[in-house]
Amino acid sequence: METEKSNVSKAEEFKLLANEAFNARKFSQAIDLYTQAIELNSQNAVYFSNRAFAHLRLEEYGSAIQDATKAIEIDPKYSKGYYRRGAAHLGLGKFKEALKDFQQVKKMCPNDPDATKKLKECEKAVMKLKFEEAIAAPESERRSIAESIDFRTIDVEPQYSGARIEGDAVTLDFVKKMIEDFKNQKFLHKRYAFQIVLQTREMLQALPSLVDIHVPDGKHFTVCGDVHGQYYDLLNIFELNGLPSEENPYLFNGDFVDRGSFSLEVILTLFAFKCMSPSAIYLARGNHESKSMNKIYGFEGEVRSKLNETFVELFAEVFCCLPLAHVINEKVFVVHGGLFSVDGVKLSDIRSINRFCEPPEEGLMCELLWSDPQPLPGRGPSKRGVGLSFGADVTKRFLQENNLDLVVRSHEVKDEGYEIEHEGKLITVFSAPNYCDQMGNKGAFIRFEAPDLKPNIVTFSAVPHPDVKPMAYANNFLRMFS
Known part of the structure; x- marks a missing residue:
């Protein structure tokens, strides 16, 4: 029991150090420190979500999606998990997957103006994509511009x-x-x-x-x-x-x-x-x-x-x-x-x-x-x-x-x-x-x-x-x- 308590408080110390590294734009260092926090306490959704954010900054969208998904599994009501995963999907140009995540954020935070704004932009992007797909000529008929x-x-x-x-x-x-x-x-x-x-x-x-x-x-x-x-x-x-x-x-x-x-x-x-x-x-x-x-x-x-x-x-x-x-x-x-x-x-x-x-x-x-x-x-x-x-x-x-x-x-x-x-x-x-x-x-x-x-x-x-x-x-x- 004591060991468990001690691990939880040590994990929090690593998280604080990781946050400092993140704010200093040392994203790789932040990832290492969040990882150490996770090794001590793997049931804290915040650690995974924060590490996802650092991966986003390094354009490591695959790792960001994995971490955000883990945060959601630990705490299905944690809106930041969906938010980070939506941002990672967006970075890969996967607008439809991003849209699902932002719809979830909006559902959880109906009065958050930021969530509303991002959802609207995402909907616009998906609509545009659908329109472009609809009017695109088949590959075989495309002429060289x-x-x-x-x-x-x-x-x-x-x-x-x-x-x-x-x-x-x-x-x-x-x-x-x-x-x-x-x-x-x-x-x-x-x-x-x-x-x-x-x-x-x-x-x-x-x-x-x-x-x-x-x-x-x-x-x-x-x-x-x-x-x-x-x-x-x-x-x-x-x-x-x-x-x-x-x-x-x-x-x-x-x-x-x-x-x-x-x-x-x-x-x-x-x-x-x-x-x-x-x-x-x-x-x-x-x-x-x-x-x-x-x-x-x-x-x-x-x-x-x-x-x-x-x-x-x-x-x-x-x-x-x-x-x-x-x-x-x-x-x-x-x-x-x-x-x-x-x-x-x-x-x-x-x-x-x-x-x-x-x-x-x-x-x-x-x-x-x-x-x-x-x-x-x-x-x-x-x-x-x-x-x-x-x-x-x-x-x-x-x-x-x-x-x-x-x-x-x-x-x-x-x-x-x-x-x-x-x-x-x-x-x-x-x-x-x-x-x-x-x-x-x-x-x-x-x-x-x-x-x-x-x-x-x-x-x-x-x-x-x-x-x-x-x-x-x-x-x-x-x-x-x-």
């Missing part, structure tokens, strides 16, 4: 003073002028935006799903992780490491857009470099280069606001052309998310994926975009609710079977901008410092020198940007939780 656009017929008004492409070639002078204009929050004319996106589409379409990159001896190659619409931090990377060129090539490893509110500037700059010199820059698809994510996390709203609806459809189409992975000098495997739920996957299997579609919810393509490493061996459920978690043994086997040395992936915020795991065989690199203006993390990129391809990691801090908040264009409903 790109093929209906002729940018040459678009006139450029005489008063337009921004960057101009003369003829068909995107030059370095044009790219530099465009970067300067974007820096000063000026827009690029639609004609040139169409030209860049259409030319990039043509180039990407011709590539395989797995691209081989050759770096000659004595030359270097830079890999960057998620940029997430943080345009001024992207320019800082170029400041630190030089502009992309044939002599200074880059691979941007997915998640160019969403969350940060300068996603359009990021994607047009990366695409313009690709048009200028295809071997100066390589681009991989991330889980955020997809319609479902762009609808929620801001890119769709931003494109609609800065350009128009046609561009929303065009970007969705071009994102489906992005390769899924790269191999540098037959030694370094670079992918946005991670590895697979089955052993024996060969590079030839990745090469033969038909990637020209929205990412499915399971299978190799989904796992390449969504999976994460875990410290334990074997495989486990995904903390995100999509893909899976894989251990060092899975990484080692994949590398051995494909005669590779290293996996480089992105997809996760890291305090130092990078993390080396799985006995040095896996590196996570993340290039959006002070992510969403609130995480306080550094950014990083990796420079590889041929022939030894030893990873040289460079870290950097966030730079100031104009006063436009992250998620400024995100789905209304999601902004309520940010």
